[in-house]
Amino acid sequence: MKQIKIRGGKPLSGTVTVSGAKNSAVALIPAAILADSPVYLDGVPDIQDVHALIEILEIMGVKASFDSNRLVIDPSEMVSIPMPSGKINSLRASYYFMGALLGKFGSGVVGLPGGCYLGPRPIDLHIKGFEALGAHVTTEHGATYLRTEEEGLTGNRIYMDVVSVGATINVLLAAVKAKGKTIIENAAKEPEIIDVATLLNNMGASIKGAGTNEIRVEGVETLHGCRHTIIPDRIEAGTYLALAAAVGGGITVNNVIYEHLESFLAKMQEMGVKMTVKEDSIQVLPVSEPLHPISVRTYPYPGFATDLQQPITPLLLLAGGESFIEDTIYQKRINHIPELVRMGAKAKVEGNMIILEGIAQLKGATVEASDLRAGACLVIAGLLAEGETTILNVEYILRGYDHIIEKLSGLGADIEMLDLPDSAELGEKA
Template identity: 75%
Template sequence: MKKIKINGNRPLKGEVTISGAKNSAVALIPAAILADSPVTLEGVPDIQDVHSLIEILEIMGAKTKFENNQLEIDPREIVSVPMPSGKINSLRASYYFMGSLLGKFGEAVVGLPGGCYLGPRPIDLHIKGFEALGATVNNEHGAMYIRTEKGPLKATRIFMDMVSIGATINVMLAAVKAEGKTIIENAAREPEIIDVATLLNNMGAKIRGAGTDIIRIEGVNELHGCRHSIIPDRIEAGTYLAMAAAVGEGIVVKNVIFEHLESFIAKLQEIGVQMNIGEDEIEVLPSHDLKAVHVMTYPYPGFATDLQQPLTPLLLKAKGTAEITDTIYSKRVNHIPELARMGADATVEGNLIVLNGPNKLHGAEVVASDLRAGACLVIAGLMAEGTTTVYNVDYILRGYDHIIEKLTALGADIQMIEEEAEK
């Protein structure tokens, strides 16, 4: 058991560089197995989810080498084996192996996915997409058995009942080698989907329209290896921007694509955060007289659900009553009782988070319930008077590359402690 200990209320200053996107990496790694020769991914974040995916690849027979944020994957000896349920259960994004194994072998056996619990996140859209391409899907003993029993996958037109990043990517992975032209309508538009499509096109796929709500995929017979650089992580960037606004005395956030964060940056400006926006970096200036706003999450290009929790501590500094409505995951509220333990005037009323400010936070023992709740509590700990201890740190390590080192370099008094060692 690890925990993070923070001695808060210290101003932070300096530069922080954003790593490659977690939500891209966890899809790009399964996508690489579709190739018939080695794939090199550059800018891969050094996070727990990536190490779990590498383990799964090696169980399947792939050869991998991961150092200095570069991951080499040789998929030539991969065999279609049932996915180990332990790793799958801890890692929601492992469900992308469903689409890539189906595309490569015409079959997949994958344990039901886990990850952070944010309320129901059914995979019925994924299943509907696979079935539309001609696969049969059965749930047997807690695992999904996906097979093509009537010859190869056949291209089709698929309308997504709701916008889903996961289902859009999974259907893309399955459809790249299907016979004919597949059209995905009401597709998700996130930058990570463009990133996956770019990798697949570099491998020889024929995908058009990624980043719009209609994606067209012309099936090809084979895919080859290539080299691909992952986009910067817009959620990590947003987390550090919120933190810089909350406790910074001049912080430059580097390796940022502004267009990926427009809705978030617009909300920071509405709150009263002062910024200088450069080509690939954003300087956050010391900001005072912050004002409360209403935040509503939407699919991209709207305000990202993954950023409502990291933004919450900043809103606790703002004057007035702020409200947050998460239209994607209405149950994404478990950080609120933990903030209340730190002295925040924060409540959940139905599906609405209500924050009355400004607040002075004090250190406390708090528990991270998921990845972004963990980021929220770390920011709150940096703001608070006294010592904050954050438990369930593994959630945070799933998605933030070298968070302790990055914050320490900015001047934070923060450390990771192994519980056993302490005892």
């Protein structure tokens, strides 16, 4: 158990560099097992989810080495081992092994995924896609069993009833070696899907249309190793941009793809945040005038990302008047609100709407991260707050933010991570 202590209320400045995309990495790693020779992934973030996936690879006999953000995956001696429980249950992205194992072996046993609780997140669409390709899928004793007949998977036309990043990628992984053509309709368009398709094409797959609502896959018999660099993490970038506007005395965020953040940056500009956009960096200038309240509604890409509604929340508390957030993707993504209230925020939830009223000052308190992006929200709030903030459950934060303590310290933040003794009394929250 660890905790983060922040002594806030001081402006930060300098430069911070965004790591490779967490939401890409957790799909690219399972995708790599489809190859029959080593895959070299550069720009892999050093986060807990990546280390958990590496452990899963090693259980299956895959050789993996991770150093200086380069991950080498050699699946040439991989075996299909049933994984009904254990590490496979620890993160949401473990479900990508379903599609990858189906594509590679035509069968697999994978425990139901874990990760942050953001309300019900069923995998029905994934199963529907697998079954359309000819797989038999059953759930037994808390695990998903995937099987195919002797002739293997066959391409098909698959319509996604709901736009889903996870289901789009999972069906893609299963379809790349299926016989014939697969067409995924109403596919998700996120940059991470393009990243996965790029890797697979570099491995010898035939995928067209990634990034549009219709992806076409012509099945191939074999896939080979390759080298691939992961795209920058747009959610990490958005988090540091929101932080820069909230507590910055001039912060430059490097390794950014502007097009991946257009809807988010449009809302920052609507608030009155001044930014200088360059080829692969964005400088956030010190806020010198009162910020305007805004309304945010999350949508699938290219709309405002659900993963960024929590990190932008502390910034909205600095605006004069009421701001509103409606998360149409995960309506239960609201657990950061009671924690902000502990810090003095005027915030409430009415139905599916988060209502925030601008305040003069947050105050340090002991708070708990309930999920990955809620943790990022509380870090920004702690940097804003007067006095000391202690954040518990920081394991959530470490799942998705590469070297966050070092990066914030480099900007001048007074922040440290401490081990929490097993016998520690957490006490009553302030």
